[in-house]
Amino acid sequence: MASRSISDLHPQLAYAFGKAEAEWLLINPTAPKPFLVATYRSSQEQQTLYDQPRDRKDNDGDGLIDEKDEFVTNARAGQSPHNYFPSLAFDIAFRNSKGATDYQVKWFADFAKLVLKTPGITWGGNFQSLIDRPHFELTGWEKLVKK
Known part of the structure; x- marks a missing residue:
């Protein structure tokens, strides 16, 4: 299972998430x-x-095999910024007051505005091929890893 620890993130990403989270909690106290x-x-x-x-x-438990909604990523092993340590990417979700996970597009777009105040970060909601709203990564991360 993927790590969920902020300490496993590249310092720039840890800073951006922490700063955005703090600002989110101040300006959206009742939001997920x-x-x-x-x-x-x-x-x-x-x-x-x-x-x-x-x-x-059947990866999603709906009784169907190899269907379109089981598609998660274009990246094979070693091709994702999540595969490096410290991680060069993070994914988020939102939890509402009842503890349920909330994936409303609005929350991702609003949170992205806060994360992107930190320079050098790219939001997956702006990707061209596979829009990935929960995803944030260091811009140009490929140049940071040795291939």
Whole structure:
């Protein structure tokens, strides 16, 4: 299972998330609260996520195999900024006052505005090929890793 620890993030991302979270709580005291759902992710876990829509399994428990909604990522193992330590990316979700996870697009767009106040971060909601609203990464992270 992917780490959810802020201490596993690159310092710039940890700062951006912490600052955005604090500002969010001040300006949106009754809104769902952001939380980290993925920081570092092993290469094995990355490959499993990549394989989901092709693995001949019912990964989401709805009785259907290899369907479109099992598609999670374009990145194979080693191709994701989550696969490096410290992690060069994080994913978030929101928890409402009843403890349920909330994935409303509005929350992601509003939180992204706060995270993006820290320079050098790219939001997955602005991706062209696979829009990934929960995802934030260091801009140009590929240049930071040795291939």
